[in-house]
Amino acid sequence: MLTNDLLRSKFQSGLAFDAYVATGTPDQQAKWRDFHGRVRLTEQQRSLIAGFTRQVNILIISGTWCGDCVQQVPMFDHIERANPGKVALRVVDRDKNLDLAEPLKICSGLRVPTVLMLNEDFDFCSVMGDRSLARYRAIAAAKLGASCPLPGAPVPPDEIAATLQDWVNELERVQLMLRLSPKLRERHGD
Numbered sequence: 001m002l003t004n005d006l007l008r009s010k011f012q013s014g015l016a017f018d019a020y021v022a023t024g025t026p027d028q029q030a031k032w033r034d035f036h037g038r039v040r041l042t043e044q045q046r047s048l049i050a051g052f053t054r055q056v057n058i059l060i061i062s063g064t065w066c067g068d069c070v071q072q073v074p075m076f077d078h079i080e081r082a083n084p085g086k087v088a089l090r091v092v093d094r095d096k097n098l099d100l101a102e103p104l105k106i107c108s109g110l111r112v113p114t115v116l117m118l119n120e121d122f123d124f125c126s127v128m129g130d131r132s133l134a135r136y137r138a139i140a141a142a143k144l145g146a147s148c149p150l151p152g153a154p155v156p157p158d159e160i161a162a163t164l165q166d167w168v169n170e171l172e173r174v175q176l177m178l179r180l181s182p183k184l185r186e187r188h189g190d
Helices: 004-013 017-021 026-038 043-050 073-082 098-104 133-147 159-180 182-188
Strands: 056-062 087-093 114-118 124-129
Touching: 004 056, 004 087, 004 098, 004 114, 017 026, 017 073, 017 087, 026 073, 043 073, 043 159, 056 073, 056 098, 056 159, 073 087, 073 159, 098 114, 114 159, 124 159, 133 159, 159 182
Parallel strands: 056 087
Antiparallel strands: 056 114, 114 124
16 A cells, blocks of 8 residues: 555655666666756746746656666656756666555556656655656557557657656646645645
8 A cells, every 4th residue: 555654755765866877787877868868848848847836756666777767767857957946856666666666557567667746745646657648659659550549649759858748747737736735725825
C-alpha cells in the first residue's frame, strides 16, 4: 500500500537528477547527458512553471539502463530548474525499490519511468508512465506504420518538444489541483 510515509521516505531517499545519472555506467551517463542537452523548455513553459505557488514533489521510478527513461526523465530536471522553490525532483532505481514499484505496475509490468506527483504533505496526486501520449504516438507510428489502430492520431514532428509538453501539461494539472485543494487553500490562506 502506498502510504504518505512510504512516499515521503522514498522521496527523501531518492537522488537528485545529476546524482542519479552518476549511478549509471559511463556509457549510460553519456546517453543521459546527451539527451538532457537536447531538451529545451519554451519561454511559455518556463513562465508557467515559474508561476507555480504550490509545492509539487516529483518522484520517478527509473532505471539508468532504460531507453524510455533516458528520453523522458531529463525533461523533469529542466522542469525543476524552472522553479526549484516549488518543484522538487527525486529519482529512485526501480530494482532497488520494488516495494514502491510493485504496487504501481502498469499493464502488469514493472515499467519505467513511472512518475508520481505528490503534494507538500506527500499526498498522492498523479501517476503517469511509462510513456507520454506523444511518445506513444511516435513509437506506434514507427512500429505499427500503416496498421496503426489509431488512424489520424497526430504524430508530432518534434517528438521531444511534444513529449515535454505532455509532461508540462500533467504538472500544470496537478498544480491546479493543489491550488484548488480546500485543505491547502485553508492552510495557505488563499
